[in-house]
Amino acid sequence: MYAQAAVESWQQYFSELSQREDAENEAWHDTYEMLNELAREKMDLNSCTREDLERLPFLSGQQVMDIMEYRDHAKRFESLVELRMLPSFRKQDADMLEQFVTIGPERTSDALPPLDSILHSGRQEVVATLKIPFYDREGDKNGFLGYKYKHWLRYTFNYRQRVRLGFVASQDAGEPFFAGKNACGYDYYSLYLQLRNTGVIRNLVVGRYRLRFGMGLIMNTSFGLGKLNTLATLGASTNNIIGHSSRSEANYLQGAAASLRLNRQLTLTGFVSWRKIDATLNDSTGTVTTILKTGYHRTPSEMARRRNTDETLVGSNLSYFHDGFHAGVTAFATAFNRTLVPNTTQPFRRWYPQGKHFWNASVDYGYVSAKLNIAGETATGNCGTVATINTLSYLLTPSLSVMALQRYFPYQYYSLFSQSYADGSTVNDESGFYLGMQWAPSSAACLMGYVDAAYFAWPKFQASAASHSIDALLQFSGNRHGWSYLLRMRMRKRERNDSENSRLSWRDEYRSRAMIGYTASSWQWRMQGDLSLCHQQTTSRGYMVSQYAACHYAWFQAFLSANYFHTDDYLSRVYNYERGLLYDFSFPMFSGEGVRYAIAARADIGHKLMVLLKLGNTNYFHNVSSSSGPEHVNGHSRMELEMQAKWRF
Numbered sequence: 001m002y003a004q005a006a007v008e009s010w011q012q013y014f015s016e017l018s019q020r021e022d023a024e025n026e027a028w029h030d031t032y033e034m035l036n037e038l039a040r041e042k043m044d045l046n047s048c049t050r051e052d053l054e055r056l057p058f059l060s061g062q063q064v065m066d067i068m069e070y071r072d073h074a075k076r077f078e079s080l081v082e083l084r085m086l087p088s089f090r091k092q093d094a095d096m097l098e099q100f101v102t103i104g105p106e107r108t109s110d111a112l113p114p115l116d117s118i119l120h121s122g123r124q125e126v127v128a129t130l131k132i133p134f135y136d137r138e139g140d141k142n143g144f145l146g147y148k149y150k151h152w153l154r155y156t157f158n159y160r161q162r163v164r165l166g167f168v169a170s171q172d173a174g175e176p177f178f179a180g181k182n183a184c185g186y187d188y189y190s191l192y193l194q195l196r197n198t199g200v201i202r203n204l205v206v207g208r209y210r211l212r213f214g215m216g217l218i219m220n221t222s223f224g225l226g227k228l229n230t231l232a233t234l235g236a237s238t239n240n241i242i243g244h245s246s247r248s249e250a251n252y253l254q255g256a257a258a259s260l261r262l263n264r265q266l267t268l269t270g271f272v273s274w275r276k277i278d279a280t281l282n283d284s285t286g287t288v289t290t291i292l293k294t295g296y297h298r299t300p301s302e303m304a305r306r307r308n309t310d311e312t313l314v315g316s317n318l319s320y321f322h323d324g325f326h327a328g329v330t331a332f333a334t335a336f337n338r339t340l341v342p343n344t345t346q347p348f349r350r351w352y353p354q355g356k357h358f359w360n361a362s363v364d365y366g367y368v369s370a371k372l373n374i375a376g377e378t379a380t381g382n383c384g385t386v387a388t389i390n391t392l393s394y395l396l397t398p399s400l401s402v403m404a405l406q407r408y409f410p411y412q413y414y415s416l417f418s419q420s421y422a423d424g425s426t427v428n429d430e431s432g433f434y435l436g437m438q439w440a441p442s443s444a445a446c447l448m449g450y451v452d453a454a455y456f457a458w459p460k461f462q463a464s465a466a467s468h469s470i471d472a473l474l475q476f477s478g479n480r481h482g483w484s485y486l487l488r489m490r491m492r493k494r495e496r497n498d499s500e501n502s503r504l505s506w507r508d509e510y511r512s513r514a515m516i517g518y519t520a521s522s523w524q525w526r527m528q529g530d531l532s533l534c535h536q537q538t539t540s541r542g543y544m545v546s547q548y549a550a551c552h553y554a555w556f557q558a559f560l561s562a563n564y565f566h567t568d569d570y571l572s573r574v575y576n577y578e579r580g581l582l583y584d585f586s587f588p589m590f591s592g593e594g595v596r597y598a599i600a601a602r603a604d605i606g607h608k609l610m611v612l613l614k615l616g617n618t619n620y621f622h623n624v625s626s627s628s629g630p631e632h633v634n635g636h637s638r639m640e641l642e643m644q645a646k647w648r649f
Contacts, residue, residue, distance in 0.1 A: 009519075010039060010099045013058070013092075015577030015587070016228075016477060016486060030210075030246045031057060031223035032585035035100075037245060040582075041123075041158050044104035046076045048161070049197060050321070051259075054238035056100055057223055061237070061368040061375065062088040062395065065324065077103055087370060087398060091443040092479075104160070112162065112198055122159035127646045128152075129581055133173070134639040139630025144174035144298045146182075152247055153186075154583065164194040170247040174298030174630070181306065187297050190252070192243035202259040202267060208244035208252045211271060213317050213330045214364025214377040215389050216420035217427060221251040227471070230421055231403060231436040231450055237366055237375035239319055239328065241269070249278075249295030251419075253313060269317040271332075276307035279338070287341040291416075299630060310337040313417075324368050331361040334416055347459040351428070353414045358382055360415045371395040379415065387413040387427065389420055399441060405434035411458035423454040423469050431455050432469075445478035465504055467495035484526075486515040499537055507536035523551040534571040542567030544574040544590065557602040565590040581612060581644045594620035594636075610646040615639070 014032060034055070043052055045067070053064045066086040071077065080103065083094040112118065131150040140148045152170040157163075169186040176182045192207030212222035215237055222240055241259060244252040253273035260268050278292035288309055297306045315332020335357050342352040362379035376390035387410060393403040405421060411429035418427040421434070432454030439447045452471040459465055470493045477486040492509040510533045517526030526548040534540045543566055550559035565574055573591040578598060580586035590596060598616035605611065617639040 010035065010096055011577075011579065012484075013096060016475075029585045030248055030251060033246050033583050034223060034242065036583045037156075038100050040125075041156075041161065042100055042102040043161050044107075045080070045101040046071065046104060047107050047197065048101070049202065051202065051239060052161075052196075055240055055242065056097070057229060058096060060088065060393075061366070061373045062370065063093065065368050066370070076106065079103065088395070090440050090446075092446070110197065110199055112195075118159045118163055122157050122163065123648065125154075125156045125158075125646065125648045127154040127582060127644065129154075129584070129642070129644045131173070132641045132643075134641070135633055135635065135637065137174075137630060138632040139174055139298060143630045145180055145300070145303065146171075146174050146176040146298065148173050154245070156245070162196050162198060164196075164243060165192070166194075166243050166245045167191050168245060168247060172296055172298065175296070181297075181303055188247065188249055188295065190244050190246075192245070194243045200261050202261050203241045203269075204256075204258040205241050205243050206256045208254050209257050209271075210240075210242050210244050210252055211257060211417075212238055212240045213269075213319075214239070214328055214362060215375065215391075217364075217377040217379040217387060217389055217418055218360040218362045218381070218415040219315075219330060219332065219417050220419040221253060221417055227421075227434070227450060227452065228448065228473070228475070230405070230434075231438060231448055237326070237364060237377070239267075239269070239317065241271075250293035265320055265322045267319045267321075269319070271313070271315055273311075273313040275311055277309050277311050278305050278307060279309040280305055281308065281338070282341060285341070287339045288336065289341065289343055291340075312336075326364075326366050326368070328364045329361075330364070332359070334358040334360075347464070348461050351411050351414070351458065353383075353416060355382075358416060360417075377420075379413075381413070381415060383412050383414050385410045385412045400439045401437070403434075403436045403438075405436075407432055411456075423452060423471065424456065424460070429456050429458045429460065431457070442478075444480040445476070447474075447476050449474040462496045463494075463504060464497055464501065467504055469494040482519050484515075484517045484519065486513065488513040496536060505536060507534065509534045517548075522553055523549070525549050528576070530574050530576070532567065532572045532574055540568040540572040542572030542574050542591070544576065546576050548579075550579075555604045557604075558600065560599045561597065563590070563596040564594075565596070566593045567591045578616075581614060581642055582646060588618075590618070592620055593622065594618060608648050610644075610648075612642075612644040612646075614642040614644075616642070 014035065038055065050064055050068055053059055053067060066088045070086060080098045083089055083097060084091060129152050133148055150171060150173040155167040157165040168190040170188045171177055171186050175187040178185050190208045192205055192209060195201055195204040210221040212220045222242060241257045254275040255273040257269065257271035262268055279288045280290040280292060282289055292305060297303050312335045313332055317328055317330040319328035320326060339356045340354055342349055342354065344350050344352060358381065360379060360381035362377050364377040366375035371394060373393045376388065378386060378388040380386045387408060389407040391403065391405045393401060395401045407421065408431045409427050409429060414428055420427050422430055423432060424430050432452060434450060434452040436450035450473055454469045456467045460467065473490040475488040490511045494507050495504040496507040498505045512531045513528065515526060515528040528546040530544040532542040544563055546563045548561045559579055561578055563576055567573055570591045573589050575587055575589050578586040578588060596618045598614060600612065600614035602610065602612040617637060620636050
């Protein structure tokens with residue numbers, strides 16, 4: 001029961017690394033779901049592989065190497081306290097990792113036990129969630145094909161992180177349920193089976209899965225990293241295959257992927273995928289105008305775009321790791337049954353991918369030691385140009401590290417599955433340089449900062465000519481004797497069209513946050529203040545004051561959060577992490593003036609059943625219209641009730 005207090009600490013750490021653009025990025029939500037999963041099913045620190053540890057996006061390359069080298073010399077970890085002895089680990093780093101790992105019994109063989117033993121010893125979990133809104137959108141009254149309730153189911157079978165079976169069924173509000181084209185019930189299903197560390201098989205997934213290789217320059221459907229987390233992990237490079245247990249309908253592949261251990265240094269990965277995707281079609285030709293990733297199928301027009309295009313992908317990766325040196329080669333081909341013909345009349349769409357058949361290839365490389373970490377990836381494809389991203393980090397002292405990151409993404413470059421470090425939203429049309437530092441003068445304090453400058457050679461959305469951006473941040477955080485604190489200041493300058501679209505001018509955005517909190521054995525309190533200012537010809541201001549309190553006793557937990565926000569308009573909007581349900585990342589955005597409050601209670605009934613209720617309400621002081629079209633909501637209040645039950649057996 002008391003493990004929940006620890007889980008909250010990793011969630012708080014995750015929110016401290018979140019910025020505005022992260023909250024608007026679907027990949028950040030997928031990362032949160034993955035961390036929830038890993039925290040609940042801890043990996044064995046004595047049998048996990050380097051690739052297993054690289055699944056944790058907060059670990060740097062040096063930290064992963066320190067763990068593996070310590071285990072090679074000491075043979076095994078006998079206690080998690082030993083993590084604090086590793087040179088690259090601060091107390092905060094060790095505390096974070098302890099929430100995702102455990103010390104298991106010594107394994108004598110890589111072979112799996114008989115099936116009946118796996119079924120008997122495996123752990124099963126079923127989670128059911130329902131969200132009930134007490135307001136109506138325009139589409140609920142007229143337009144949506146289904147009711148306004150959102151619900152999902154999740155089943156997981158796990159045998160010591162080596163055999164895993166996952167199933168997800170999800171229904172967005174407004175989608176038909178056991179009706180129309182959803183005659184089989186839910187709008188979305190995901191199923192996968194995963195085997196890990198069995199003989200020559202490092203990792204095998206059949207069903208729906210996600211991939212990441214190198215720095216994500218050509219293939220990353222797995223997780224996304226913001227600028228602060230890039231600094232915290234010192235630009236780590238990873239290779240991963242994971243089962244798709246998320247409710248996201250966008251970033252997954254469907255088929256099979258397998259990593260085979262050729263020898264101690266070489267790993268060969270092959271993957272094949274065929275799936276249906278959503279797309280907007282040209283009425284006259286049947287070609288694809290836009291590939292859609294929202295996953296919404298609520299209206300007749302959205303349903304008409306549902307899974308109307310076939311996507312096929314085949315590829316492989318060969319990776320090498322020895323004495324800190326690592327290198328990899330990745331290549332894949334993609335084909336569609338329809339031709340991509342985007343609307344390129346607007347200049348910023350000029351270089352969108354066009355055609356029916358695509359290919360990409362890349363080389364990733366690097367070196368990691370106790371102090372030095374070098375990583376990079378260089379890629380090309382049928383776009384006919386070369387893109388590259390490279391990082392270098394160095395541990396100047398045990399408490400001070402610096403990092404530099406360079407990227408060059410030509411405007412002609414594209415990969416349909418790329419997701420990497422970028423100031424913009426895509427790995428395209430950007431060249432820039434990032435310089436960051438992290439200083440931990442004591443185990444109770446940490447100072448982080450970065451400066452990032454980028455140049456965009458081709459017109460972009462809201463920028464009708466070549467443009468620049470500058471982003472700078474400074475954050476001081478720490479904890480001592482139960483008290484925690486955070487101070488953050490950020491400046492972001494981007495060239496954007498002025499109000500008359502006649503020329504570019506600087507849009508200046510300033511954001512700051514101050515937080516103080518206290519954690520005791522059975523309760524927690526936190527207070528936070530946010531300021532925002534955006535200026536381009538006119539000035540928009542906003543602020544928010546937030547309070548959070550939680551308590552737990554034996555089998556019962558409760559928390560309460562309250563926020564007052566006041567912004568001039570959408571440009572000065574504010575965000576705040578809100579503790580939510582299991583596997584559900586909540587980082588709501590606020591604009592206008594009003595209050596947001598939420599109260600939740602959790603009961604753990606025995607060792608198997610958990611029930612959680614959460615009631616939240618956003619009350620605007622003025623009658624406002626939320627969103628537009630079928631999402632349009634009138635009125636002052638947006639109240640919703642969320643219910644969740646989890647059964648482990």
